[in-house]
Each structure stands twice: as structure tokens, then as C-alpha cells.
Amino acid sequence: MTLTVSILGSTGSVGKSTLDVLAQVRATNQFDFAVEALTAKSSAALLADQAIAVGARIAVVEDEAALPELRTRLAGTGIEVAGGRTAIVEAATRPAAWTMAAIVGAAGLAPTLAAVRQGGIVALANKECLVSAGGLFTDEVKRAGATLLPVDSEHNAIFQVFDFERPESIERIQVTASGGPFRKWTREAIAAATPEQARRHPVWEMGIKISIDSATLMNKGLELIEAHYLFGIDPAKLEVLVHPQSIIHSLVSYADGSVLAHLGSPDMRVPIAHALAWPRRIATNSTRLDLAAIGSLSFEAPDLERFPCLALAQAALHEGNAAPAVLNAANEVAVDAFLGGKIGFSGIAPLVEAALNESARRGWRKPASLEEVDDLDAKTRTVAAESLIKAA
Ligand SMILES: NC(=O)c1ccc[n+]([C@@H]2O[C@H](COP(=O)([O-])OP(=O)(O)OC[C@H]3O[C@@H](n4cnc5c(N)ncnc54)[C@H](OP(=O)(O)O)[C@@H]3O)[C@@H](O)[C@H]2O)c1
Structure with missing residues (x-):
């Protein structure tokens, strides 16, 4: 039987390790697989190379400005191309029995949920989507009859001894x-x-x-x-x-x-291989x-x-309630601000704390739906951006 796989965030660190494990599976004839979709934000050149190497059916970039390059690089290969946020979600909706969810940040929530709703196996690397959507996310997993396999090495470890x-x-x-x-x-x-x-x-x-x-x-x-x-x-x-x-x-x-x-x-190929073969085990050349x-x-x-x-x-x-989602969104803003030179390293925690305090002051509640998760995420980003302006 051929396993159909998709990798959301294939050009990132986890995505590349996943392709590495798949390459070993193919080289050692352990089982047959076909790659449905590979996605990236804007790394068109790498995405095109990956799609050609594994014979993916579709390659998608979130950033539409990167689409012309992707199209040029994949011209004549027969590999479909698409661009934009909706196209990423659509790619995650295409039939795949096993999906690696390795987009970074809350941006991974909608595509990961689209993969979950197929009811197959979702290997979850993206922790932020679980932190921000919490029980609403795990309820969707149950409703869809999907299997969530943790890829974060610590959670994959817990899974194996729980x-x-x-x-x-x-x-x-x-x-x-x-x-x-x-x-x-x-x-x-x-x-x-x-x-x-x-x-x-x-x-x-x-x-x-x-x-x-x-x-x-x-x-x-x-x-x-x-x-x-x-x-x-x-x-x-x-x-x-x-x-x-x-x-x-x-x-x-x-x-x-x-x-x-x-x-x-400490080699991500170990938990990735575990999630790929579960409940069996496959051989890898991980350290x-x-x-x-x-x-x-x-x-x-x-x-x-x-x-x-x-x-x-x-x-x-x-605390629960709105706090995990607020923490996550404010942290994403704070990390970007640190990397962009707007705040120092010691400015990250105060920015997150200020957003949590503001959330408590305004009485923000636990989101009751996935739309409310998005709304809370957006409100938090606005509050955190305002704090940044005040601090400047
Ligand atoms: N790296 C690890 O060892 C590790 C271990 C455990 C858990 N995780 C978790 O796994 C997730 C991925 O981590 P990573 O280290 O692989 O991150 P990464 O190297 O930064 O890769 C992120 C991937 O997501 C894509 N991406 C970024 N923003 C996007 C957006 N708005 N829409 C669509 N795609 C987007 C990137 O595309 P571009 O290349 O075009 O930017 C890239 O393919 C994170 O949630 C992280 O916490 C990682």
C-alpha cells in the first residue's frame, strides 16, 4: 500500500528533517509513499527543489510574491503550483493519510486544522496552534476521528511511555x-x-x-x-x-x-520516524x-x-481561559520585535506580561470557537504592537 503524505512547512527545520527520513525510507525500500503537497512561506527555490526531488503533486507558497519564482522553477515538471494563505489551507485539505504539521506559529492553525479534518494521521510539530486553540483543537481532532501524533521530542517521548x-x-x-x-x-x-x-x-x-x-x-x-x-x-x-x-x-x-x-x-529524525511509522518502527540512520x-x-x-x-x-x-492564547500571540510579536532590533532580549518577557495584564484588565474570555481564537490572537497582536510603540 502507498502512504500519501503532505508536509506543511517543508522548507523549515522540521520539514527538511521529515524529507530526510522519507528519503531514507525510499532508499531502503521500507514502504511506498507518494507526496501530495509541500508548502512554504516564501522559500520558492528550496520548495521547488524539494517538490522535484520527491515528485510532489503540488507545491504552495503562502507569500504570493514568491509564486512567480515557484512557477518558473516548476514549469514543465507537471507539479501544480499555488500561492496565498487560502491555497495553503486548500493544500492541507487534499487527501493525505499522513500530514506533517510543521509551519511555525499561530499561522499554522488553519492549515493544521484542515489536515485534522481529513481524519488521517497528523504528526504535530507546530505547538503554537495547540497552545492558542487548546481544547477546541483537540475537540476537532476527536470530531474528525483523526490521530494526533506528537513530534516535539519531549511530547513524542511522553507519548511513548504514557x-x-x-x-x-x-x-x-x-x-x-x-x-x-x-x-x-x-x-x-x-x-x-x-x-x-x-x-x-x-x-x-x-x-x-x-x-x-x-x-x-x-x-x-x-x-x-x-x-x-x-x-x-x-x-x-x-x-x-x-x-x-x-x-x-x-x-x-x-x-x-x-x-x-x-x-x-537529540535528533529530530527520531521522533519524526516514530510518528511516520507508528504503530510500527522503521530503520533510520539517525545518530x-x-x-x-x-x-x-x-x-x-x-x-x-x-x-x-x-x-x-x-x-x-x-490560569487557562484566554491566557495561553494571549501568551502565545504576544510572544510571537515580542520575538519578531527582538529579531527586528525593536526591543532587547530582556524586553520579551515584559511585553508578554503587559499583554496578559491587559487581557485580564479587559476581561478577555476563553475562546468559545475557532473564530474567537483568531479574534483573540488578532486583539493580542494589536495590544502588543501598541505596547511596542509606547516603549519606543
Ligand atoms: N526545529 C525543531 O527542531 C523543532 C522541534 C520541535 C518542535 N518544533 C516546532 O515545529 C514548528 C516548525 O519549527 P521549525 O524549527 O521547523 O521552523 P522553521 O525552520 O522556521 O520553518 C517554518 C516553516 O513554516 C513555513 N512558514 C513560516 N511562516 C509561514 C506562514 N505564515 N504560512 C505558511 N508557512 C509558513 C516556513 O516557510 P519558509 O521557509 O518559506 O519561511 C517553513 O517551511 C514550530 O512550531 C516549532 O515550535 C520544531
């Missing part, structure tokens, strides 16, 4: 964090960090937005919220554990004192774990004073 038959026996889930590039930096040094320093992650090679989120530890906060919605676990049972080697990806503690941990090399060579593993508690974004995300998780 007792879905007896979730009440779970006492605690610890999501591990490398600590990011500023783990040992002083508060003053962190405040003066440049985008170049912030994007240099000590362990993982990732896209720019998640790299900045890893430096602020907001990424770990988003992951706690993601874990809450993916596994239905009470916020009080979710913790962050700093583990600089990133070998243990998460730990699940049970009522009898057992702790089940998932280990692996093998050599514990003797690593020698020792270390752990520490996160420092919430030097990394206030994690504290804000934990508070948003506990």
Missing part, C-alpha cells in the same frame, strides 16, 4: 529542557544578548523562532501547555527539569514510584545514542528569575 489505559496512575510528568544558550549567563549578560547569540542553541539546530523561545525558556512553557492539551494532564502535575545534555526527553512518574523515561540522541561516550547526565531546576518567560507560561497554564 499509560493511556490508566492515566489516573500518573503522578507527575517532567518535560526536560536543555536550558538554552544562556543557562549559565548572569541576568545582566542575558539582558544584553543579541539575536545572533540567542539563536545559537547548544544542542538543537532549529528554526529561528523556536531558537529564541529556547533561549528565553518560553519554548518550555509552551511545551507544558502543549502537554496539558495533548495528554489531558492536570497542570499541577507538569514540571520542567533542566537537563543540558538533552538525552532524556521526558519522564513520566507513576503512583507506585516507577519513573519511565525516554532516551535518544545512535552512546551513553558510555556521553559519560554523565546532569539535571537542575529551572531558574524562573533569570528566565521569566517560563514563569509567565506556567501562570498562563494554571
